[in-house]
Amino acid sequence: MSEATHIHPGSVGHEVAHDDHHHGHHEQSFITKYIFSQDHKTIGKQFLITGIIWAIVGGLFSVLFRLQLGFPGQSFPILETFFGHWAKGGTIQPEFYYALVTMHGTVLVFFVLTAGLSGTFANLLIPLQVGARDMASPFMNMLSYWFFFMASIVMISSLFIQTGPASGGWTVYPPLSALGQASDGSKLGMDLWIVAMALFVVSSLLGGLNYIATILNMRTKGMSMTRLPLTIWALFFTAVLGVLSFPVLLSGLILLLFDRNLGTSFYLSDIVVAGEVLPNEGGSAILFQHLFWFLGHPEVYIILLPAMGMVSEILSVNSRKPIFGYMAMLGSLFAIAILAFLVWAHHMFVTGLNPFLGSVFVLLTLLIAVPSAIKVFNWLTTLWRGNIRLFPSTLFAIGFVSLFISGGLTGIFLGNSTIDIHLHDTMFVVAHFHIVMGVASMFGMFAGVYHWFPKMFGRYLNATLGYVHFWVTMIGSYLIFWPMHYEGLAGMPRRYLDKSIWKSFNQFGDLDKMITVVSIIVFAVQLMFVFNFFYSIFKGRKVTSTNPWGANTLEWTTPINPGHGNWEGEIPEVHRWAYDYGKDGREFIPQTEPVGANESKH
Amino acid sequence: MEVVMNQQRKKIHPHKFTLWVAIASILMMFAGLTSAFIVKSNLTGWRNIKMPTVFWYSTAAILLSSLTIQVAIRSFKQREMKQYRSMIAWTLVLGVAFIVLQYFGFKNLWEQNIRFSGSAGAGQFLYVIFGLHALHVIGGAIALLVMFLKAYVGKVKLYSSVPVEVMATYWHFVDILWIYLLVFFIVIG
Ligand code: HEM
Ligand SMILES: [Cu+2]
Numbered sequence: 001m002s003e004a005t006h007i008h009p010g011s012v013g014h015e016v017a018h019d020d021h022h023h024g025h026h027e028q029s030f031i032t033k034y035i036f037s038q039d040h041k042t043i044g045k046q047f048l049i050t051g052i053i054w055a056i057v058g059g060l061f062s063v064l065f066r067l068q069l070g071f072p073g074q075s076f077p078i079l080e081t082f083f084g085h086w087a088k089g090g091t092i093q094p095e096f097y098y099a100l101v102t103m104h105g106t107v108l109v110f111f112v113l114t115a116g117l118s119g120t121f122a123n124l125l126i127p128l129q130v131g132a133r134d135m136a137s138p139f140m141n142m143l144s145y146w147f148f149f150m151a152s153i154v155m156i157s158s159l160f161i162q163t164g165p166a167s168g169g170w171t172v173y174p175p176l177s178a179l180g181q182a183s184d185g186s187k188l189g190m191d192l193w194i195v196a197m198a199l200f201v202v203s204s205l206l207g208g209l210n211y212i213a214t215i216l217n218m219r220t221k222g223m224s225m226t227r228l229p230l231t232i233w234a235l236f237f238t239a240v241l242g243v244l245s246f247p248v249l250l251s252g253l254i255l256l257l258f259d260r261n262l263g264t265s266f267y268l269s270d271i272v273v274a275g276e277v278l279p280n281e282g283g284s285a286i287l288f289q290h291l292f293w294f295l296g297h298p299e300v301y302i303i304l305l306p307a308m309g310m311v312s313e314i315l316s317v318n319s320r321k322p323i324f325g326y327m328a329m330l331g332s333l334f335a336i337a338i339l340a341f342l343v344w345a346h347h348m349f350v351t352g353l354n355p356f357l358g359s360v361f362v363l364l365t366l367l368i369a370v371p372s373a374i375k376v377f378n379w380l381t382t383l384w385r386g387n388i389r390l391f392p393s394t395l396f397a398i399g400f401v402s403l404f405i406s407g408g409l410t411g412i413f414l415g416n417s418t419i420d421i422h423l424h425d426t427m428f429v430v431a432h433f434h435i436v437m438g439v440a441s442m443f444g445m446f447a448g449v450y451h452w453f454p455k456m457f458g459r460y461l462n463a464t465l466g467y468v469h470f471w472v473t474m475i476g477s478y479l480i481f482w483p484m485h486y487e488g489l490a491g492m493p494r495r496y497l498d499k500s501i502w503k504s505f506n507q508f509g510d511l512d513k514m515i516t517v518v519s520i521i522v523f524a525v526q527l528m529f530v531f532n533f534f535y536s537i538f539k540g541r542k543v544t545s546t547n548p549w550g551a552n553t554l555e556w557t558t559p560i561n562p563g564h565g566n567w568e569g570e571i572p573e574v575h576r577w578a579y580d581y582g583k584d585g586r587e588f589i590p591q592t593e594p595v596g597a598n599e600s601k602h
Numbered sequence: 603m604e605v606v607m608n609q610q611r612k613k614i615h616p617h618k619f620t621l622w623v624a625i626a627s628i629l630m631m632f633a634g635l636t637s638a639f640i641v642k643s644n645l646t647g648w649r650n651i652k653m654p655t656v657f658w659y660s661t662a663a664i665l666l667s668s669l670t671i672q673v674a675i676r677s678f679k680q681r682e683m684k685q686y687r688s689m690i691a692w693t694l695v696l697g698v699a700f701i702v703l704q705y706f707g708f709k710n711l712w713e714q715n716i717r718f719s720g721s722a723g724a725g726q727f728l729y730v731i732f733g734l735h736a737l738h739v740i741g742g743a744i745a746l747l748v749m750f751l752k753a754y755v756g757k758v759k760l761y762s763s764v765p766v767e768v769m770a771t772y773w774h775f776v777d778i779l780w781i782y783l784l785v786f787f788i789v790i791g
Pocket of ligand 1: 408409412414
């Protein structure tokens, strides 16, 4: 254990970083190598595997509540076997349903698509692609994972307490979340939720600080900012968004904790609950929404940007063409990062927000469509007339672009405050954000896993399973989420347990059944991917060359299974940008190759 | 252009840089809280408070400690280790004094019947905001203690001034943050 907290003095700065690969001097035990590791690559894998476990849990939750939505009131005796009084008589109880919805959102948004996605790829790729031996502070980096781990433990433990986990939606709006007497899900489960999220915030701050410092301070010789691969730029903006917005969520949660446990009135005013008149006065529930969405909106881009970065990289590598409009890609990332802080109130159009203020937020919200469109245009032009290699990673990257277009377009509906009055809190919103954020970012993540698996484990994922995985997930996702737009346009509310009393929604009964069945199939295919993942770690086809995809970036100049310190000799010097594909008759020119005398400009 | 960038990025140590980003992050938390304060102070049921005078003494303590830690850096750089140690010790003492004085400030407010429960007011915010600030000072004080012990019992000779500078920057930050919060409460609370 004393080994674990030992800080590598050698990992900071270039000059000293050298001793890092003379690792002979202290034998690494299993614990320092795989558990309390300070190697960014191992930490990345830890984030990935924890994220995968969370994804299975969170995905399973959605299958369960889809059962209720597709087959309301029907009894599935097996559920009672597993969940006891939560599924009395085999039907999902209302409290259980709401807990499932809440935990599904929380787990997927934060634990899978934030920690599992940025945590994995920022850790793996930043030092490898900027040319550093490790992060600016490997020790803080290790702490970042372990705070995430503790957050996970606390969140999981809330599933096993008598009153159940937090329920009330992943946005935990007060007053419901502030009043234990209001529902079971607002009791201990809610406190655990807050504590878990506080730990989570600490984890992402520790990580984010490191990512930023590493990108800005630890680049190898010649790696100017405009030679960075777009993955790194995207991860950089992701970290900036996180570092500036997560603390605001934390402040909101601290106030919530006070209201819950010490009787303060930050969010509470004039409330009668279960016949009891509460003394709280002067609080504002809307205040919480402001604090929450000030994080919440940047958060959706924290989820999306890493996927965008990886997709840019993978599309360029696999169409054997330079990325189209590198500077435009950069500029649009920057614009998205700025605008992400200025649009949070579009989640609050119907809270009684001043309509004039609302119109300002409409304008700013719709402005995001501009950089988004630029990015889409550039991805498509990167693909245009390329020598496309349709690996599973390429397919997932193309799928990402398709989903981002579909979901971005529905954002424009929602971004108009007048239309949002009709669409707010309907299934339309669910369709919008699942397509644009949930599924799209998952696709980005899958693309990244298929592409960088050889770097992580020295083996390939099975491609045939990869193709099956792609096509079923792609078709399935559209079958699941596309029809929800129609439901939402017809006014069907989200988060409702049972809508059968509304005669007008009965027309959607079969549709809902179809969605549920497809969800189960898609979920099963994800399990197949998980199988492929773990099987290939041990039994996959071995990688035999250092640069299996013929890519330009620095991670492919390391040994097939790099040790801590990444490069055996000197860190290579960089002479060009990362996107010299198909140039002067050559398929690719690695960043480490000096610019030739007669070389054409890009 | 590139050469310039290459040289520039060698100038700031990654740990110092990390601290600056962390400071930005902490500032966002307090920005969130103080803007919540402004929003709420316009709603019904708001109660203002009278600032206990103890907070002026704690202000003096923390201002003075910024001075001592600055002297500590200078002595470290001039390798006057004796003075360095005593200055770190003084900073630590002043830091602890600050915390203690804050405690008396809270106590004073509590005795004025400004409590957690019941209707909203500046007092509830004050407990949360000053409390969180105090936590940041305590964190700094613990780091100072470690630094102090290292300077006394550590057998390794310390040459790099980076840790001291990082410490000092953080300490000045909690000092300035305190001034901001105090002024904020006086002007708006
Ligand atoms: C053109 C771009 C976009 C616009 C104009 C837009 C607009 C909106 C609006 C107005 C809402 C609120 C709907 C309501 O609750 O009534 C919303 C919800 C949401 N959007 Fe977008 N959006 C866009 C793109 C995105 C992207 C790229 C992401 C994520 C990567 C995203 C994630 C979300 C999420 C998660 C919600 C729902 C949160 C919840 O209530 O649970 N949106 N969007
Ligand atoms: Cu938003």
